[in-house]
Amino acid sequence: MRDLLLHRPSHDLDFCTSAHPEDFEGILRQWGHDGFWDMGRKFGTLGAMRRRPDGTEVKVEVTTYRSDAYESDSRKPEVTYGRSLEGDLSRRDFTVNAMALRVPDLTFVDPFHGASDLANGVLRTPIDPRRSFDDDPLRMMRAVRFVAQLGFHIEPETAEAITGMTDRISIVSAERVRDELVKMLLSDRPREGVEALTDSGLADVVFPEIPALKLEIDEHHRHKDVFGHTMVVLDRAVALETGDDGPVPAPDLTLRLAALMHDIGKPRTRRFEGGGKVSFHHHDVVGAQMTRKRMKALRFDHHLIHDVSTLVELHLRFHGYVDEPWTDSAVRRYVRDAGPLYERLNRLTRADTTTRNQRKARMFSAAMDDMESRVDALRHDENLAAIRPELDGNEIMGVLGLAPGPVVGRAYRHMLDYRLDSGPVGRENALKELRRWFDEQGRQE
Incomplete structure (x- = not known):
């Protein structure tokens, strides 16, 4: 919905429903004859893909209404199914992501005024930000990521909640934090994301070197x-x-x-x-x-x-x-x-x-x-x-009559240095240099 209002093309469509995965799996499999995935089954999510005649891939993910939260010391959210679209939207990270179209009648559903926030470039949580970030601390990282991706600013109460709850991010797995950092850095405004990460205090926890x-x-x-x-x-x-x-x-x-x-x-x-x-x-x-x-x-x-x-x-x-x-x-x-x-x-x-x-x-x-x-x-x-020596290890052993061992390794490294210093000199000059070096080694010993 957000990308539609921003006039951004999207081939990834997200649906939510009161039906459970076992109820809509058959329909999704039938539609997605070019691909199906169920890695998110335990979260109530299934996905499928099909290709249009022009080769464009259209991906669809369907998720059962959800209400999930982190326990105080858990790194994985506990997932429970919800009962309504409005309830599902209330658990979204920000109001700009808490909008939907009911199908098939295409009724616009915007209980938290996300369209207004989208127009004003504001990031705000649908519910009290402290409760939202307590339920899912990764949402604080997403706020920073959206600053970088969309050029939005974080609403003051939401920003204050992030600053006061930075320690909560420590319960989120390193992999999920990393993924948000990567999305932030690959955005159009990575500097703005890094500055927001630092100003919020989140960087002190997830990337203290910055x-x-x-x-x-x-x-x-x-x-x-x-x-x-x-x-x-x-x-x-x-x-x-x-x-x-x-x-x-x-x-x-x-x-x-x-x-x-x-x-x-x-x-x-x-x-x-x-x-x-x-x-x-x-x-x-x-x-x-x-x-x-x-x-x-x-x-x-x-x-x-x-x-x-x-x-x-x-x-x-x-x-x-x-x-x-x-x-x-x-x-x-x-x-x-x-x-x-x-x-x-x-x-x-x-x-x-x-x-x-x-x-x-x-x-x-x-x-x-x-x-x-x-x-x-x-x-x-x-x-x-x-760049390699003009004589390989086998040739060095053959010329010097050596078995594999540390002397061969030293000879190879010398010939590599000789190649770097002198450039291509030809096989004959390389042989002369190898014999000269070997003779010198014998005199030194």
């Missing part, structure tokens, strides 16, 4: 407001995403998470130096460790954890290039270490350059352009995506 970026800045020790800087970096990273045919299609969760977390190591590494200066030495390494820990706690998958923490760890890597352009060897190592994250790393690095000094900004941008051009040239001449 509000911790609001470092106190006194008159003697001045540095950028890290939280404000992070919000700017997030905005800039989103703006640097590409279309579907580009290397980082929007919306990109990996890049957005990395932008959000790239400086979370700063509070832990802040040191006050002489002359009123402040340092954050190794905040990239510490931040990568913190990123892994927080993402594990939120039950993100291992691949995403690896990618985001790698970007956080590498986000300062390029900065030395501005003062002194790298050798080809250093460029190869940068590409190798970034691996499939190369395009995202460059965008994160560009987004992180928020200086107001226009001369410095131009110098940095020119240096990044130069490095990217050099990478393109090296890619034309070399296979940078799969």
